Amino acid sequence: MLNLQTKAKELRKAILKTICKGVGGHIPASLSIVEILTALYYNNILNFTPKKTDDPQRDRFILSKGHACVALYAVLADKGFFDKGYLNTFGRRGSILGGHPDMHKIPGIEASTGALGHGFPFGVGIALAGKWDKKNYRVFVLLGDGECQEGSVWEAALFAPQHKLDNLTVIIDYNKLQAMDRLDKIISLDPLFDKWKAFGWEVREVDGHDISELTEILKSVPFVSGKPNLIIAHTIKGKGVSFMENVPIWHFRLPNIEEREKICRELGSDTFEEIPE
């Protein structure tokens, strides 16, 4: 029986290992989405087959906040979409795994995100095609909260309810931090629930680090027939590494030797060991 908490911890180790070896990446943004990805990929939410990435019936997951891709790489590698050894090559010359995901290079990646505000409307297009073609697949999009400052997010947010895309679920990684500071010091999104509800979405809130709560919510989409689904997942940026949690400066920082030792004490001494091929 798969212990999902253990899996989440493993994924956190993989994220740290991969980014530190690749000399640069977005650690805290990746850490905050681990439970969300665990629920989606490990708890019978997403319908997918690692070896059949072009299956037209597959559910699609789009990481619109593409800079958190290492979390997704860790999941896809673990699930067998590609060889685990590739994680050792992250960000290096010749690698298929870069700081933002490339749909042409990586099996399991549905959209080349990175520029914020693109993955979401791209997913809207896929959901729309699904409705028209009367297909049963669902589309799940993971948005960043800072990403909601992009105007294109709101164009898509207006569009989806108009076209009754209840096969579309958007999850917001509401960790309340962005690159330079807390969101409420820069551009506050509150009241976030009310905004999406006013746009015509059916909204739920959830503890973004509680795998059972997440699973329960995700299992119940569509919440209301004919309305697209919005899940506000309250998360902590940098979750899992105590000194990174909620600290903005860690957005694109790499831990030094001392800090790595601290991480090993928190997550396990094998955190930074190379992944066996």
Place this chain on the structure above:
Amino acid sequence: MRNAYISALYDLARNDKHILALVADNGAIVYDKFRQDFPEQFINFGISEANMVSVAAGLASCGKIPFAYTIACFVTMRAFEQIRNDVCLQKTNVKLVGVGAGFVYSNLGPTHHATKDIAIMRVLPNMTIFSPASPLEARKVTFAAAQVNGPVYIRLATGGTPEIYKNDYEFKVGRGITLKEGTDISIIATGGIIHEVISAVKTLEDSGISVRLINIHTIKPIDKDIILRAAFETGVILTVEEHSILGGLGSLVAEVLLENNTFPIRFKRLGLNDVFPSGYGSYQDMKEMNGLSKNDIIGEVKVLFENKKDKALLLNLNRHKRGVRLWS
């Protein structure tokens, strides 16, 4: 030109359910028949061009062939990053269609004019660019666009563009059309402005100058051969475009000329001189106020033609006549 496009799209949509017509709250009346007959193949995105392009890319990733249509400056600029990332980088099969090329919306002012679109579209990898000169050509490029496997941008004038072709012709992507043979000077032009060029050519011919007129309906990939033959056979080239001279057809032709041993060619770009189009009035007024009238064209040709061809250029011309291939 616009109606020819919509009619071609209609025929495409009738035969292939994957063809979609997307608009951003424009095309009232002209799309009525399409909407009536193929309601499941039409969406109005409202005034959200960026969303239209991203969603089009998502639709294309599921096998649809979306034609995303709105005013040329809005489809290319409002949604430029979306075109760059979601369409070109991901190579999704999206066709972007811009109506109102140049300043054909002549009383609406520069916010609605497209005079930089060729420059910014051609710098995108994986993009094919069509710039038809007439309704017949607009129909052909629409069919061609559906066949291209990948991103396409079609630059349309609007309704009311006159037909320049008396007969049908064989359309080939990337193959320019010599509308008229000539030996003294070549004019290379694209889009609806060709009608004005044709006017100018008639007058020039009457005054004894033999003008070769070339229509470039495919900006990208460009027909290098037709340009270089014009260079080596006539030695003098004028480009004409309803677009900035920075980065458009003229720049493109200059790139081809300079990298293929045509120096010392006599060459000039005619278009907007790094300014926004100015003024209001009819389309004809706009051409006259912005340096793209028949008389402006005639004036430029005469200036170019008066400069004597120098020895090195004549040497190249002669070698080309003897069959020496001067470019690869």
